[in-house]
Amino acid sequence: MTTAGGTPLFLLEFGDIVISFTPYTTSLFILALVFTLLVIASRPERQLDIAFGTDAYMTKEISLSEMRFRRFMAIACGLASMGAVVTGDLFDFCLFTALVGICNVGIVAAVKSRHVQNAAYQYGLVALAATVLLFGGSAMVAATTGTLSLPILATGTLPAVPLAVKAFIVIGVMGEGMAPFYAAKAEMFRAPGAPYVIMCSLSSLLIFLRVIEVVVQL
Amino acid sequence: MIIQRISRFLSDFDNLMPLFAAACAVIAALAIISLPFAYYDDQLYPKSIDEKSPLDPYDRGGPPFSRAEIRLQYPNNSPTAGYVTAYLTPFSWFLANTTLHTGTTIVAHPGGILDEILYNTRGLDTVVETAILFIAFAIGSYIFRKGSR
Amino acid sequence: MIGQYYSWGLLVVLIAAVAGFAALAFEKDDLHRLLLIDLVEIPSLGFIALLGTDLAEALILPGLVVGIAELFALSQIYLVKEGLQDRPVRALRIEVVQRSPAPLVLSSILVVYGVILSGFTGGAIAALGLIFLFLAKDSADDLHLLELASGMSWVLWIAAFFVFMFLPEYWYAALMGAAIGILIKVVTKLALVGTMWGEQA
Incomplete structure (x- = not known):
């Protein structure tokens, strides 16, 4: 039962889906857990607009309901990334990744600004397109190897997964986490509410680190 | 600088979708080139069709409250797998015994192989799936109410 | 029996996916992008269906639900972002x-x-x-x-x-x-x- 992430320390068995805490996935899990707790505990920051050339500045008012909604989305995003890093089933991993994607969109979409909402819409389109690759990729893995369980795929006794299928899964995760788009992601940081927006970046980093481990053992 | 131009192109989020879609199209084209893929014959939950059974597309194998033979990933983790597959509600049991057309409505009745997979052996998938549904509806209704106020 | 036809089915679905994604790459209008994404979701169901086992039927349901749910959220975001919320929608006035x-x-x-x-x-x-x-x-x-x-x-x-x-x-x-x-x-x-x-x- 040794996988690319090491020998499992602890297995949680839900029928066909076995959640495995290997040293690698456990460290990612703890990282996600710590940041989720931080989001729960932290108080939202307030953004200041400073008018250049004068002493004038103003605080942006953010409604309480918006903050509560975004905190809820950030916590959901943290839970989803915890699930995504420890799950031991390929299709389940894809579902958790899709959950991370929609939570990221939710964190940003609640902001009352036309510009930010436009960005959220575009990210949502990318995330939705990425589910096609994720589900398609995992279905093709099941067809070519006969299983979706990652520990069994890691044993190496099954036929190799075609390279294009691996690319499907990697590009799909990139689209959900918007990993290659950090340049454009700066737009998100213009959205007020720092502790919650951090969750967008952290979750995409975590699912990307996990998909490397997943694809290596396919 | 080429990097500067790429970065400027990427920073406009209107360009994200075309870029990602183009990448997807290239990957799918790559997959077409690398066809054929060998189908692995020893699949989980294989499909068997018995056209004479009144339960046709999902012939459940055995009377209710007995155990049907299914091929799952980890038999040790689901000791009662197979009971849900064989189960019929009294209503569908009545339909199956009187007509040959229970198959047309069979997915809607509790029990059967789909319920076995969705609730029991791969139950976590369905939990995550409903969580996605819940989050999407939360976003939709929050934005809807914010807009209507 | 499924095995010998699998790659042929895959060919058809992949061609559909390439066509859908290519259309998406050239589309400029936001609403049309949303509609085209709905179209691209169909090949994704096709990939799962080609598995051809009972497992495939069970996996299609999550695939379908995820697509519908995200489409719902995105269409609400679209309405807000375009400022279309205040337009009256006609109910069944019969x-x-x-x-x-x-x-x-x-x-x-x-x-x-x-x-x-x-x-x-x-x-x-x-x-x-x-x-x-x-x-x-x-x-x-x-x-x-x-x-x-x-x-x-x-x-x-x-x-x-x-x-x-x-x-x-x-x-x-x-x-x-x-x-x-x-x-x-x-x-x-x-x-x-x-x-x-x-x-x-």
């Missing part, structure tokens, strides 16, 4: 339907039939009855009741899941709990859409 007990009778038939069917399909049918009622009555009813029912069914569902996992000998109770839970859940979710639609009229 005099006969509004004044007579017909919608009530029709929807209760649908709801009862849906409850008999139970499960996912039953939920959809019962929800159709409720949506019709909300549309015809031209008034928003208590959203809180719907949300409460949705939350309760969620709890029922999760409880059923844990019974399946940790007390497998009570599988029958878990099956019934999950079937009723998903019935109420689908009903409330779809009825919520119905009220959202009706409220704006």
